[in-house]
Amino acid sequence: MEPSGQTVTKKQRPVNLDLRTIRQPVAAIASILHRVSGVITLFSLAILLWLLKSSLSSETGFLEVVDILDGFFVWFILWGMLTALAYHIVGGIRHLIMDAGYGEDLESGALSAKVALGVTAVLSVLAGIMVW
Template sequence: MTKKQRPVNLDLRTIRQPVAAISSILHRISGVITLFALAILLWLLSESLASEQGFNAVVDIMDGFFVGLILWGVLTALAYHIVGGIRHLIMDLGYCEEIESGAKSAKIAFGVTIVLSLLAGVLVW
């Protein structure tokens, strides 16, 4: 048995991923961000409902610019995860499975997420 000589490229910066692959990777990342953010947001909700002092403490935490920026990022990740999930459900139904239509649906998902992210920015600030 002969050993196959295949080219090996370990420099990931030189590999260009298709837009559908980037979309899928970002969908997973946004899911992880949403999971961790949900835990923090549920803790903040619990604190705000515990007492008046807890509510005032949460209001003080949420009042900062940096926290608003993080909240905007979390809302953007949630929006992308929902849009990407809908895209995957459509693909599970048998639509947009080809390379060209998959790339187009990924670009549409990015566009819809940008619009939703801008709307979330308006809501946060």
């Protein structure tokens, strides 16, 4: 009971703990992917800087890096790194435009998320063509 003498009833709210049934809006998915692509880009930068350092250290280091980069799996990872970087840049531009006051409402936010995903898909295909 509350101090005023009234009984407090707890609201029975529906609880859905099955994450497979929760449908996120496209703007939320775009925001989550922007954060994930930022983390991937951070780790990619560390790997690429290590490869650069190794390749510039000596002729032997360069040949070791060439051997590392000689394979489909490594090129696939590089394509993924480029795709993550492209999405992070496109998503960052989207966020900057929204910070400027454009596209803040629900409909235009969803549209800008779809455009960002579409532009990234095109850039990903172009990166795939460049890598292979």
